[in-house]
Amino acid sequence: MRLFFRLLLLSFFPVAALAQPATNSAPLEIDRIMQGERFVGFLPERIQWHPNSQEVFFTWNPEQDTLRSLYSVKRGEEKPAPVSPERQRELPEPGAHNSDYTLMAYAKDGDLFLYDIAADSSRQLTHTGQRESAPSFTSDDRQIIFTADRNLFAWHLQEQRIEQLTYFEKGSGGGSGSPDAQQTWLDEQQMELFEVLRWRDAQDRLEKERREALRPDRPQAIHLGSKSWSNLQLSPDQRFVTLRLRTDATTESTQVPHFVDPTGYLDIKKARPKVGHSQDTYEMGVYDRQRDTFYTVSTLSLEGIYDKPAYRMAVYGDTAAQYESPRAVILHGPVFSDQGRAVVVVRALDNKTRWIAELDLPTGQLRQIDRQQDDAWVGGPGISGWNFSTGTLGWLDEQTIFYQSEATGYSHLYTHNLDTDERTALTSGDFEIRNAQLSRDKQTFFIIANAESPFEQHFYHLPVKGGSLQKVTDAPGKYEVEIAPDEKTLALRYSYSNQPWELYLMDNQPGSAMRRVTESTTKAFQSYAWREPEIIRFKASDGASVPARLYRPKKGTKKGKAVIFVHGAGYLQNVHRWWSSYYREYMFHNLLVDNGFTVLDIDYRGSDGYGRDWRTGIYRHMGGKDLSDQVDGAAYLVEELGIDPQRIGIYGGSYGGFITLMALFTSPGTFECGAALRSVTDWAHYNHPYTSNILNTPVEDSIAFRQSSPIYFAEGLEDRLLILHGMVDDNVQFQDVVRLSQRLIELGKENWELAVFPVEPHGFIEPSSWTDEYRRIFKLFQGM
Incomplete structure (x- = not known):
């Protein structure tokens, strides 16, 4: 976010204004059009709502300054304005809301803050040298759970205190390992022969017992050896903590020489490895705080976990249909219901299978819900990939989840009742659900889809029980939609074939008018009648x-x-x-x-x-x-x-x-x-x-x-x-x-x-x- 040097005042423009081509076309020149944004104009980007739902922020550069800067427009007003550095420092970052959406916890510059939506005010909760991140509210709204130093902590809102919930660290936590038989014999002989050693050993044991009895009530250290860990999640009842464990592979990076370097010397930088290199391996760990036990999730019950890909037999004549060991996987999630049921996405690292499964937290066992298998590779919009995301996945109620699948050949939205094992397709047809988001009241899905044709993407409403997609946007083109936290208003980035992206506001209702906020293109760009390709x-x-x-x-x-x-x-x-x-x-x-x-x-x-x-x-x-x-x-x-x-x-x-x-x-x-x-x-x-x-x-x-x-x-x-x-x-x-x-x-x-x-x-x-x-x-x- 950068300082703007002057204030720009713009009126709202109707959508129809976009469709007006230039009447006199200036001849195009390569050196002009290859100026990029300097020729076209700096289009609005990084659209984001204020948590009070009254203001939209975006980066913009209508004055063709050196850098983009932060602008905002208030709902119901007509003119975007630059945001001062002083106000930027005070603005809340995106965060997690409590159950009634009156408070929002967020992290900024490595510290935790609590924003009161009605009062439009923030207060800082932490001010430390370590970095706090990923805050979320507990189900009773009494605590804020956050991550610091790769462990989970709780901020108790009433008591105004911090509690450490986990203590994961690298290393074995022990000595050099179990002694061999010879060393054990020597230890026992020493104790048998020498009274002073027996006396000192008794002192040491008694002192350790007393220290343990006086130790404050803090989590025991759990040593994870050489493994790295991330994605710490706390179950709603605060009993279980899950985390992703990674064992790093030994790989050789490529190198990229930089010949034109400020130093005048050749600068060689490391880059990615090449395809087929040894891959990191992953597990999901579960820490039961009540039993003080740690274990990993087993994937052995998943259908096809040992299967070899089809091409091995079809192309190379591999007669063994299965591996001796289960395929390597990565687990995404879990996603918890309000009362603590957990579902995870399991993706095979050979890219051929995606499972959705219910995780039994006390045992670490999985119960398969859905399996998407593809002899090529599993993919498509809303489906988990290499980005460490679950894709579209959530709970409608304590029995029913929703997710996307390419089961029909197109990515569509499904629900699945975990108790009856009944799956329902909410959408179908030769089109794709590009994105799906559940409304706060869990009655409506907000959807981006190319249901009109593959060449347009619109915003729709869909009842959670299914039915017809209800189209909200109208003009042909594409809409990138940011929904206000109160879900009443949409901030849209809209464009057409020959008309660049501009920012609009509209009510989140079908038939609502789009109100244009920005005019970004330059006079040079506007002077040419850009073609609409057929x-x-x-x-x-x-x-x-x-x-x-x-x-x-x-x-x-x-x-x-x-x-x-x-x-x-x-x-x-x-x-x-x-x-x-x-x-x-x-x-x-x-x-x-x-x-x-x-x-x-x-x-x-x-x-x-x-x-x-x-x-x-x-x-x-x-x-x-x-x-x-x-x-x-x-x-x-x-x-x-x-x-x-x-x-x-x-x-x-x-x-x-x-x-x-x-x-x-x-x-x-x-x-x-x-x-x-x-x-x-x-x-x-x-x-x-x-x-x-x-x-x-x-x-x-x-x-x-x-x-x-x-x-x-x-x-x-x-x-x-x-x-x-x-x-x-x-x-x-x-x-x-x-x-x-x-x-x-x-x-x-x-x-x-x-x-x-x-x-x-x-x-x-x-x-x-x-x-x-x-x-x-x-x-x-x-x-x-």
């Missing part, structure tokens, strides 16, 4: 209907030039009716169209927003259907739009750069040229969480890595290739293109170039680098 579908060679965005020049395109853009991130959507995260590329596509190009932007197999089958269509073969979708897109341009087959280019960054390489290496002649930005060239050198989902690991599934990695197909290069890469990329590292360059040199290839950017990470930062990069790309396409 959303089309073309038929792939395997019969699939492939969505794409099409940009066409006004004049006829017969025998014209075309460019196919390949979005990055693999699991990402770019065919939609909202402002793209690839906004520089969107502006570049407008520039290409101004110069007579047709542009096709494809949501290929593996893209987000279209359900499980589309998401996993690249399993074990990246560069398979995702690439054939690009090739089929080129055929569509030729056959349906009359594009010259000898004048089609392709480009993309990250995953898009990888596809560009695979296109030129394995489908020569389809594209006249290609630009590969920050591209993966060998998946065995990428990270583990993303890659192992799709390709497993190089040792376990070498075939998948070999058929998916461009470096193995470089001999197929015939068409012009431009490679562009940042030298301090710690994601797709510079080593990727260095290795590919050596391969191309050894193969004697001549029609390729490598442009390097010494100070750029994976996502470029400097406008000069963006400009240089896209000038080269534009020149490449102009040469078709």
Whole structure:
């Protein structure tokens, strides 16, 4: 949060104002559009409600200052204003509410605070050298539980005192271990022979007993050896404490050299390991405070815990269907009911299975509630992943939980009665529930879904007993929704295909009007009539209907030039009716169209927003259907739009750069040229969480890595290739293109170039680098 230098006054604008294009278009220039936010405008970000539900905060920079700053607008008022540093210091952070939402506990700068909502005042509870965090109220609202020094503490509100609830620490807590038989014999002999030793031993034992009798009532130390621990949770009755235990694996990190360093020397920084490295292992521990016992949760009762993945038999002929030992897992949660029932999410580290189970706290045993199995990988919106989250999971009452599952091929919302084992689907259809949140009164789900079409996301209400989705938002596009704590008002970040994100307020009721708060775009941006791309579908060679965005020049395109853009991130959507995260590329596509190009932007197999089958269509073969979708897109341009087959280019960054390489290496002649930005060239050198989902690991599934990695197909290069890469990329590292360059040199290839950017990470930062990069790309396409 930064200081604003001047106050900006804005009126509210109606939603319709967004739809007004510029009447006179100024010509686009690469160096201008690659200024990014300096050209478009700094859009509102990090939307957050004040806990009193009367004010919304967001970061903004309408004055084009050096940095963003904090702004706010009060509910019912018309003008956002900057927030002073003095007020920022006083503002409460997001926290946890008591049962009637009159108080909120929060942590700020490492200390605990208690905010009284009615009085709009905070008081500081702690002021210590250690860091307190993660406060929550007990079920009776009499205590605030928090974490400090990786242990749980309680702040007693009435007594105004702190109580330590756990004492976990590393180490064994003992001596050097149990003595052997020889040492035991010698100890006994000494005691038998010498009176002075017997007397001293008796003194020591008596002194220890007296110390123990006089010891204050504090938790006993529990020694966890070399394991790390996190995610401490206290059951509502305060009897049980759960925690996640981690045993660190021995891994070798990669290194990223920084050649342009302020010191003038080469600075080498450590980065991530590579896919297939040894993985950390996890357990869930339970401490029973009443019995003073500690134990770990057993996963042996889970269905399929010993199962090997299907590809092992299908591809490699592995005849054993099960492992001798249970699969490694990670446990998320628990999530407690009001009266202390606990459910957890268990995710296999091989990514193939997600279980939801009830945890019996006194025994550490699990009772399976739901099992989602996928021979590819478990994923989708609202479903737990590598982010240490349970996904959508909660309690409706003491018998019923709710969660999301891709059981039908699309992520939908379900309830499950734990006593009757009855599961109910609350939503269904060929669409995805993107996010679900239960209302405070537990009568309504607040939902984001793409139920209208894959190309829009709206905000809905849904009764907890099921029924029809009740649409709250109206205008086509996408809505990022922050619900006020009192759930009466929504703060919305809304955008459309050719209209960037702006902040709106509206009542949390269908049919309510959106009241615009911000006007962020610059006059330079507004001076151009930005195109709304046409959303089309073309038929792939395997019969699939492939969505794409099409940009066409006004004049006829017969025998014209075309460019196919390949979005990055693999699991990402770019065919939609909202402002793209690839906004520089969107502006570049407008520039290409101004110069007579047709542009096709494809949501290929593996893209987000279209359900499980589309998401996993690249399993074990990246560069398979995702690439054939690009090739089929080129055929569509030729056959349906009359594009010259000898004048089609392709480009993309990250995953898009990888596809560009695979296109030129394995489908020569389809594209006249290609630009590969920050591209993966060998998946065995990428990270583990993303890659192992799709390709497993190089040792376990070498075939998948070999058929998916461009470096193995470089001999197929015939068409012009431009490679562009940042030298301090710690994601797709510079080593990727260095290795590919050596391969191309050894193969004697001549029609390729490598442009390097010494100070750029994976996502470029400097406008000069963006400009240089896209000038080269534009020149490449102009040469078709």
